[in-house]
Amino acid sequence: xxxxxxxxxxxxxxxxxxxxxxxxxxxxxxxxxxxxxxxxxxxxxxxxxxxxxxxxxxxxxxxxxxxxxxxxxxxxxxxxxxxxxxxxxxxxxxxxxxxxxxxxxxxxxxxxxxxxxxxxxxxxxxxxxxxxxxxxxxxxxxxxxxxxxxxxxxxxxxxxxxxxxxxxxxxxxxxxxxxxxxxxxxxxxxxxxxxxxxxxxxxxxxxxxxxxxxxxxxxxxxxxxxxxxxxxxxxxxxxxxxxxxxxxxxxxxxxxxxxxxxxxxxxxxxxxxxxxxxxxxxxxxxxxxxxxxxxxxxxxxxxxxxxxxxxxxxxxxxxxxxxxxxxxxxxxxxxxxxxxxxxxxxxxxxxxxxxxxxxxxxxxxxxx
Ligand code: IPM
Ligand code: MN
Numbered sequence: 001x002x003x004x005x006x007x008x009x010x011x012x013x014x015x016x017x018x019x020x021x022x023x024x025x026x027x028x029x030x031x032x033x034x035x036x037x038x039x040x041x042x043x044x045x046x047x048x049x050x051x052x053x054x055x056x057x058x059x060x061x062x063x064x065x066x067x068x069x070x071x072x073x074x075x076x077x078x079x080x081x082x083x084x085x086x087x088x089x090x091x092x093x094x095x096x097x098x099x100x101x102x103x104x105x106x107x108x109x110x111x112x113x114x115x116x117x118x119x120x121x122x123x124x125x126x127x128x129x130x131x132x133x134x135x136x137x138x139x140x141x142x143x144x145x146x147x148x149x150x151x152x153x154x155x156x157x158x159x160x161x162x163x164x165x166x167x168x169x170x171x172x173x174x175x176x177x178x179x180x181x182x183x184x185x186x187x188x189x190x191x192x193x194x195x196x197x198x199x200x201x202x203x204x205x206x207x208x209x210x211x212x213x214x215x216x217x218x219x220x221x222x223x224x225x226x227x228x229x230x231x232x233x234x235x236x237x238x239x240x241x242x243x244x245x246x247x248x249x250x251x252x253x254x255x256x257x258x259x260x261x262x263x264x265x266x267x268x269x270x271x272x273x274x275x276x277x278x279x280x281x282x283x284x285x286x287x288x289x290x291x292x293x294x295x296x297x298x299x300x301x302x303x304x305x306x307x308x309x310x311x312x313x314x315x316x317x318x319x320x321x322x323x324x325x326x327x328x329x330x331x332x333x334x335x336x337x338x339x340x341x342x343x344x345x346x347x348x349x350x351x352x353x354x355x356x357x358x359x360x361x362x363x364x365x366x367x368x
Contacts, residue, residue, distance in 0.1 A: 135249025
């Protein structure tokens, strides 16, 4: 059996708590001989800043680079509000994305029937929802230069962020979206704001070209990003695969996450190009939610998004699609039994803790 090398970055806030539940499951698979995982742990975000004065150390970057997949929980918190911009917790995550060229961020939003009542929308609008946001992750306004605040004198400053995309960046994210759609319901919605942004004009043009050249069998439509935000809360089930830029993707994926009942439910995968030597895509897996400092250390966090992210690693990095199915089935099974963490409690009589939820999922896996 081949060894799957995982580099684990629990990070800050609820990160260590939810990551512990993934480690339980990975240890179970290894012990039972179902799959073999070798786990190394590192520091990212505020935890890394406290230890090394940087948002991630060079040593941990090197270890991340040597792993088959990186699992990251969450970074940030009020404790680090005052630290210099370059070493703020988020810088660690952005560096991992950028240095490993993880340009494709897949953010599925699935509404489990058992949770449809936890959504802020009516049950019939979200029950059975299954869409994926494909967010461009290494370009756009997050990384464009110049990015600065300039002193203008007389108490005035000018802040600049730069939204910039080149053809190849749009093409490669488009390709990921079309290929994914072929395995799903065969529909891509591309989103930008070509009515006000040049980057949107190019984005739309490149998507249309790519579609014509390589993916004419897939249905493609276009929606302005503001309208898409509106449609996501109006009639979310119309979407299959949504492809959009870094900033719009950040916002729209939070909206999509909430449709499913809780931000604590959604996993994500960030993928790079296929390596010439390895034949694998470099990849980082993380929940969509943040570090939730307000509930950290209390056993209240929902570990499902983190466990689901591990499931995505099984599927996309380790070629263990059957095992990924098993993990997803175990999550659905636990929810169907009415087990709930606090964030998805709804009308349930009581909620269970982070580790109880992890144990319940593990128990489902044992019998499956
Ligand atoms: C996300 C987060 C990050 C982002 C932050 C933590 C830098 O919100 O992954 O969606 O904005 O990309
Ligand atoms: Mn976000």
